[in-house]
Amino acid sequence: MVAEKAxxxxxxxxxxxxxxLALARDERVLVFGEDVGRLGGVFRVTEGLQAKYGExxxxxxxxxxxxxxxxxxxxxxxxxxxxxxIQFAGFLYPALDQILSHLGRWRHRSRGRVGLPxxxxxxxxxxxxxxxxxxDSPEALLAHTPGVKVVIPSSPERAKGLLLSAIxxxxxxxxxxxxxxxxxxxxxxxxxxxxLPLGRARVVREGKHATLIGxxxxxxxxxxxxxxxxxxGVEVLVVDLETLVPLDEDTLLEAVRETGRAVVVxxxxxxxxxxxxxxxxxxEGAIDYLQAPVVRVAGYDAPYPPFSAIEHxxxxxxxxxxxxxxxxxxx
Amino acid sequence: xKLKVVQYLxxxxxxxxxxxALALYRAMRRARFFDEKALLLQRQGRLGVYAPFMGQEAAxxxxxxxxxxxxxxxxxxRESALLLARGLPIHVLILYWRAHxxxxxxxxxVRAVNPYIPIATQIPQAVGLALAGRYRGExxxxxxxxxxxxxxxxxxxxxxxxxxxxxxxxxxLVQNNQYAISVPRAKQMRVDYIxxxxxxxxxxxxxxxxxxAFAVYLEAKKAVERARKGEGPTLLEALxxxxxxxxxSDDPSRYRTRExxxxxxxxxxxxRLRKALEAAGLWDGDLEEALxxxxxxxxxxxxxxxxxxxxxTPEVIVEHVxxxxxxxxxxxxxxxxRGKHVEELW
Numbered sequence: 133m134v135a136e137k138a139x140x141x142x143x144x145x146x147x148x149x150x151x152x153l154a155l156a157r158d159e160r161v162l163v164f165g166e167d168v169g170r171l172g173g174v175f176r177v178t179e180g181l182q183a184k185y186g187e188x189x190x191x192x193x194x195x196x197x198x199x200x201x202x203x204x205x206x207x208x209x210x211x212x213x214x215x216x217x218i219q220f221a222g223f224l225y226p227a228l229d230q231i232l233s234h235l236g237r238w239r240h241r242s243r244g245r246v247g248l249p250x251x252x253x254x255x256x257x258x259x260x261x262x263x264x265x266x267x268d269s270p271e272a273l274l275a276h277t278p279g280v281k282v283v284i285p286s287s288p289e290r291a292k293g294l295l296l297s298a299i300x301x302x303x304x305x306x307x308x309x310x311x312x313x314x315x316x317x318x319x320x321x322x323x324x325x326x327x328l329p330l331g332r333a334r335v336v337r338e339g340k341h342a343t344l345i346g347x348x349x350x351x352x353x354x355x356x357x358x359x360x361x362x363x364x365g366v367e368v369l370v371v372d373l374e375t376l377v378p379l380d381e382d383t384l385l386e387a388v389r390e391t392g393r394a395v396v397v398x399x400x401x402x403x404x405x406x407x408x409x410x411x412x413x414x415x416e417g418a419i420d421y422l423q424a425p426v427v428r429v430a431g432y433d434a435p436y437p438p439f440s441a442i443e444h445x446x447x448x449x450x451x452x453x454x455x456x457x458x459x460x461x462x463x
Numbered sequence: 464x465k466l467k468v469v470q471y472l473x474x475x476x477x478x479x480x481x482x483x484a485l486a487l488y489r490a491m492r493r494a495r496f497f498d499e500k501a502l503l504l505q506r507q508g509r510l511g512v513y514a515p516f517m518g519q520e521a522a523x524x525x526x527x528x529x530x531x532x533x534x535x536x537x538x539x540x541r542e543s544a545l546l547l548a549r550g551l552p553i554h555v556l557i558l559y560w561r562a563h564x565x566x567x568x569x570x571x572x573v574r575a576v577n578p579y580i581p582i583a584t585q586i587p588q589a590v591g592l593a594l595a596g597r598y599r600g601e602x603x604x605x606x607x608x609x610x611x612x613x614x615x616x617x618x619x620x621x622x623x624x625x626x627x628x629x630x631x632x633x634x635x636l637v638q639n640n641q642y643a644i645s646v647p648r649a650k651q652m653r654v655d656y657i658x659x660x661x662x663x664x665x666x667x668x669x670x671x672x673x674x675x676a677f678a679v680y681l682e683a684k685k686a687v688e689r690a691r692k693g694e695g696p697t698l699l700e701a702l703x704x705x706x707x708x709x710x711x712s713d714d715p716s717r718y719r720t721r722e723x724x725x726x727x728x729x730x731x732x733x734x735r736l737r738k739a740l741e742a743a744g745l746w747d748g749d750l751e752e753a754l755x756x757x758x759x760x761x762x763x764x765x766x767x768x769x770x771x772x773x774x775x776t777p778e779v780i781v782e783h784v785x786x787x788x789x790x791x792x793x794x795x796x797x798x799x800x801r802g803k804h805v806e807e808l809w
Binding site for chain 2: 160162188193194196198199201202203204205206207208209210211212214226229230233234236239240241242243244245246247278279281301302303331377378379381
């Protein structure tokens with residue numbers, strides 16, 4: 133049920149609207165984390181929600197990420213629907229025991245008795261000169277955890293519908309929000325409550341010469357590269373994965389089979405990144421169609437640089453994507 | 464803060480009703496009976512690695528019986544006595560320790576979740592579960608448990624702080640059994656009593672003789688009442704001793720003396736309670752014998768039930784990862800179901 137009217141919103145506004153609608157629709161939904169109450173979150177994603185829904189349903193927690201995850205799990209065990217914010221994805225690390233040992237495991241270890249409707253939202257990624265540790269992209273770590281889902285939207289309109297699906301979901305969902313897009317991405321967003329299905333990738337640009345695959349903050353980078361390539365007569369197909377787990381393998385493989393050339397783009401560290409999983413799936417499922425090796429454009433095997441003058445050399449750019457396209461097209 | 468170890472046994476007064484005292488004894492004796500049988504089964508290869516609780520029955524049963532029907536238990540892995548006293552059927556517990564999937568889904572009516580294997584992660588989760596009751600307008604209280612070693616973990620600190628800040632109705636039972644596997648309490652912390660830490664969180668801290676069922680039960684009851692009335696959490700430290708090894712894979716002779724074990728054996732919580740009951744004319748050899756016969760019969764019945772559980776089939780591995788099988792789980796499920804592995808089916 134998509135409402136007729138749409139307005140232009142940025143990512144922060146779209147996510148705020150989704151949280152607002154979820155809180156209004158289901159009284160089991162609770163929004164909590166560090167600074168999400170009175171302040172409205174360090175990025176203002178939860179702005180106005182505490183005033184509207186009260187301190188019971190939108191509340192600040194003590195500054196302790198493992199405690200936040202444990203609280204989210206316990207509340208869900210007791211029948212609530214937790215929407216926890218971790219201030220930056222790079223601050224998920226103190227909570228890894230809760231995440232790896234419990235969040236995705238409870239349904240399995242209780243043989244279905246304890247399911248956990250928990251959404252963990254966290255801003256991730258670089259491109260905006262944040263301090264050290266604030267630009268990490270730990271999606272591969274999360275995707276490597278059984279029992280959780282991982283969603284990374286690339287636009288305000290998609291984010292709203294995907295977040296509402298995540299909150300309705302019976303399983304834990306990590307919802308990573310690219311910091312670069314918070315105010316940088318603006319799009320028409322339908323009013324009212326609507327959901328977009330998890331677990332489906334989508335082709336955001338058609339093309340027949342090569343395929344770009346990415347998600348979140350990399351989608352605009354891939355589209356920019358595709359635009360430049362088009363001026364040289366190269367038609368690039370662009371896939372926005374949106375959900376990393378569960379992965380829409382069919383759409384991914386079909387998009388690669390169509391062009392026979394694939395470049396995977398992600399801003400996390402290259403080795404063991406989620407793009408490696410994509411490359412492996414392509415090798416397993418579409419090798420006969422490949423006319424060139426799969427190329428990864430990713431961060432380097434180093435910490436995300438806190439040095440603002442040179443961080444753009446770490447985070448994939450359209451220029452780097454174009455170089456990779458040239459490589460697969462001339463192989 | 465001055466802390467005094469609360470103790471009732473070995474004194475003149477008899478602070479409980481006959482019914483309560485007998486219920487404690489029966490549940491503790493039943494738990495001990497299970498523990499002994501479990502160790503035997505393990506030696507026969509009919510149980511997996513097992514964590515015995517022998518010596519800690521008063522601490523666990525005392526708290527279990529202080530709870531109401533609607534209350535929840537969030538246990539660690541040495542809490543089989545707590546689970547039994549909360550109504551988990553023996554055959555389910557046997558299957559749990561056999562690592563059989565049928566033992567990992569606790570029955571709906573049992574208000575206890577599966578034991579936690581990582582240390583202290585249960586603490587913040589117990590706080591969340593307690594708060595969920597408040598949101599739902601159900602006044603359930605949560606009892607969670609941890610050992611002395613577990614209190615060194617960050618999650619213990621975070622969980623207690625959260626509980627205090629949110630005024631959560633939780634009883635934190637610390638079974639201070641003197642050792643974290645081999646590391647003695649004195650190498651774990653500098654405080655005399657763990658309950659002392661409660662003050663730092665802004666909640667009451669109580670330390671009891673953990674081998675005194677009356678003391679544990681009465682103090683746990685007070686804590687439950689406080690929690691139910693909306694007066695927040697309590698840290699309840701029970702001083703006790705693990706008479707058996709850490710698990711069936713452990714060898715305590717490498718880190719503690721026989722003399723020490725014997726000294727604690729003389730403070731066995733079951734013997735002490737039995738003495739009190741006998742002195743009050745509530746128990747005797749005949750009643751003990753009848754109880755043991757009853758327990759023997761019950762255990763035989765329950766073991767037979769556990770033995771009837773069919774061998775799990777491999778596709779169980781990928782079930783209940785998500786509410787519904789995803790593409791990757793479905794592929795694996797179909798392969799395993801056919802006696803294959805997923806890479807064989809390409």
